Amino acid sequence: MSILVEQENAVSPCGPLPPRENSVLHGHETAINTLFDAWRSGRLHHAWILSGPRGIGKATLAFHFARFVLAGGTQEGADGGPLFIAPDHPVFRRVASGGHADFMTIERSVNEKTGKRRTEIVVDDVRRVGRLVSLTPGEGLWRVIIVDGAEDMNRNAANAILKYLEEPPPQTLFLLVSHAPARLLPTVRSRCRSLSMRPLADSLVNDLIAGQIAPGLEAQERELLTSISEGSPGRALMLAEQGGVALYENLIDILDDLPNLDIRAVHGLGDKVARKDGAEAFHTLSGLIVWWLNHLVCDSAKDSGTRAISAREEALRRRLLAEGDLEHWAQVWEKLSRLFARAEAVNLEPKQVILNAFTALQQAAGD
Helix, strand or coil: CCCCCCCCCCEECCCCCCHHHHHHCCHHHHHHHHHHHHHHHCCCCCCEEECCEEECCCCHHHHHHHHHHHCCCCCCCCCCCCCCCCCCHHHHHHHHHHHCEEEEECCCCCCCCCEEEEECCCCCHHHHHEEEECCCCCCCCCCCEEEHHHHECCCHHHHHHHHHHCCCCCHHHHHHHHECHHCCCCHHHHHCEEEEECCCCCCHHHHHHHHHHCCCCCCHHHHHHHHHHHHCHHHHHHHCCCCHHHHHHHHHHHHHCCCCCCHHHHHHHHHHHHHCCCCHHHHHHHHHHHHHHHHHHHHHCCCCCCCCCHHHHHHHHHHHHHHCCCHHHHHHHHHHHHHHHHHHHHHHHHHHHHHHHHHHHHHHHCC
């Protein structure tokens, strides 16, 4: 049995297909070969953590390996790679549809009272594992369970999973996919083999954007999207869908005028996120602000040179750091991170949050 854990079901590293339906995995040859070699050794460890940044293909790899294991490892050497299972294979089809008798996914469930997805994986979500492992495999020799978003398990859910990690049922494989493995219980981490996955090369992400994610972008826009995606096709897809390139350019325009604040431009962004369909735009814009401050602080702290996307942005970074030291901007970064986290937690009015954020940036640049 295999348990895969990750919150990447909304995107795929090669386009809008969710990982369970995606037969293509770009890059990650080292991770693929590690899993394949472990299988081929005949001593496959019962629990793995697939870790790395969001959207780079962790869940897609997990589903690849799950299908491979459920199919008995018979497709090795196929054109799609060592773990490849063709989309017309019965195992692929049943996993994609959620109808495989030996396969299960665990993720944040919908709260029946509110109709909204929970913010954490609860113990009731995990209890289904017990029913599955109490039975012998119905279709092959192995069973597979995917837990989507391991870091989202609350303590009770994590302890319930831990029971299976400590006393794994026979022919049972656990794959925990996580972008924040440090948030997992130490006892959970200690019972798993860790497989760290790295962001994809910019050249590969650029090719994916051109061919699949946003083929309509001009070359300059595509290069900008590649830069702010940081090796994550999933992030590139999210940014492309939410107009991330335009939002980023608007953000830099406003930041470049600080400490003067273009109130009209800020209100324009506020109006965009305040619309009924603006929740994702708010998430994207707030994420870009925190991301930019993160690089302003971290790149300077490492003294490794800036990773500015343009000469204009590099000049902006140098000016802001000259006007306020590193500690000053680290405090701004922390303050806005808390503001946006609180806004999402308690549903603060999005436009006012954006206005407050840019006012804080104006004050920071003028101090």
